[in-house]
Amino acid sequence: MTITHDSSTRAFELIAPEIRADLIAAVRENWPDLSDGLGERGVHQMVVFLATSAGTDAPMTPSLRVDLFWHAFVLHTKPYADFCTALGGFIHHVPDRASRNPAEARAAVIRTRSAISAAGYRADPEFWPGREHRRLFGGLLAVPRRVLRQPREHVASQPCEPGERRQPSGPAPGGRRADRRRTYMNDARVAAWDTYAQGRAQRRTTNARGESTWFNWTQYPDHGPGAEQLSLLPGGRVLDLGCGSGGNLAHLTTLGMRAVGVDVSPAQLGKARARWPGVGGMELHQGDALDFLVPAEPFDAIYSVFGAAYFTDPVLMLPAVHAVLRPGGVFAMSQQPAVEGCYGCQASYIPRGPDEDPAVVRRWDYPTAAWPGLLRGFGFVNCTATVLPAPARGRRKIGTLLIRAVREG
Structure with missing residues (x-):
């Protein structure tokens, strides 16, 4: 089955509930305050990122928050491979150390957010901070990765910012400081x-x-x-x-x-x-x-x-x-x-x-x-x-x- 752009829910359901629970538990090791509900949203945003990347030749860059879920999913090798097959080709994680410029990283993740929206999906602002959130999120917007479209295969690169660790649930899009305080x-x-x-x-x-x-x-x-x-x-x-x-x-x-x-x-x-x-x-x-x-x-x-x-x-x-x-x-x-x-x-x-x-x-x-x-x-x-x-x-x-x-x- 190939996933189309109006079927993110269907794509989400390709990941079995027990696998989704495992992904949330794995991410929670680095994000202790992650709730089950926010975790489900994180899995869904990973799905729309991968589905969008599978349908474009343009470079794609996940946010750090989405990347946490992607890393966890890659470790579930067979379910991940089956999911990629449904997308139309495997999405690899390939290191890319060519650029470590934080400004370029932020611009790349904002472009990806726009691509997700253009593809008909909703980019959840909790996981895809936009241009207006640059100071709000302390510049921590992106782990630069490129998703390259190849015949029946997709390649994604590793971060230019080092490591992938706990991410806060963060403030509401309005950015009240008290919201972050409740998180940390x-x-x-x-x-x-x-x-x-x-x-x-x-x-x-x-x-x-x-x-x-x-x-x-x-x-x-x-x-x-x-x-x-x-x-x-x-x-x-x-x-x-x-x-x-x-x-x-x-x-x-x-x-x-x-x-x-x-x-x-x-x-x-x-x-x-x-x-x-x-x-x-x-x-x-x-x-x-x-x-x-x-x-x-x-x-x-x-x-x-x-x-x-x-x-x-x-x-x-x-x-x-x-x-x-x-x-x-x-x-x-x-x-x-x-x-x-x-x-x-x-x-x-x-x-x-x-x-x-x-x-x-x-x-x-x-x-x-x-x-x-x-x-x-x-x-x-x-x-x-x-x-x-x-x-x-x-x-x-x-x-x-x-x-x-x-x-x-």
Whole structure:
């Protein structure tokens, strides 16, 4: 059977209910808040993308959200092959590394959305953000792929943006910020970081040099580089993603910066306000870092020290940061170096006491050498990743991974 352009429902029904349920479950591993209803819509949008691509010679590019479902379907090799046969030919996933330009990617997915509409299908805006959603979605619109029409066979390419990870259900087409907050924030994650805050002491009143404020990138006191990594001038506007109790922010204000911090934990922000009550020029916000970034006013530098950038999928975080960083601005983050062989989404456990299971939060680890390419894939330049050795004193040997990049001016 060949699927025609007025039969997306019929095409959808070619995928058995149990396979659709498996696809939704697979996508939910990277998109925890995905509901069954939204998952069914995602499967349907994958279907209309594949059906449209089968009927055109024009290049086709899925959105990241649609791509999650496509990846899951490809792994079900026989049902996927049978579905492609019904479309008239197999649709391959073939790597295409020719272009990594985010602007080209966004334009390609908008063209695909138009092609879907022209073919008589409905492009669901939850899965196909259009031109008007560029800032709303932090630039994260497309994983460039080309679907090339060949006799009885179709070829689709792999992403030019690295990885395919959890996608948010996102805001309604009108783009209210509160809608995204309901997507990203949940009580368990807030409670986990509140627990972490309760187990951490306040920053010392002075460091080894007798200073009352200082900037620290590492997990060790009086160690490593300082705020010079951010290349800020006095008066610059700087954002701390996962600011915790605000020690680094407080130091930046003493350098003449307009320092803004966001943290998901009310307990952490309570500690910040208690520790730095008289600091002017410091602005604190409670909420999810991605919610705060979309939309946000431009920043001269954005950083995260063992903070939200460590605990958010970089495929979501990096384009959102890039979208609000001024040209020439620095993005820098620090975290633990990855354990060899343990890459991608990993679990971190926060103790809650001897009689309770620990709280679980997710972090993202990649080999040090992979970070520059990951950053370049989202439009950054001058990308570096370096492991700062642990202090020579003491028995601890794990260093600190410091990642730094610049938005091209």
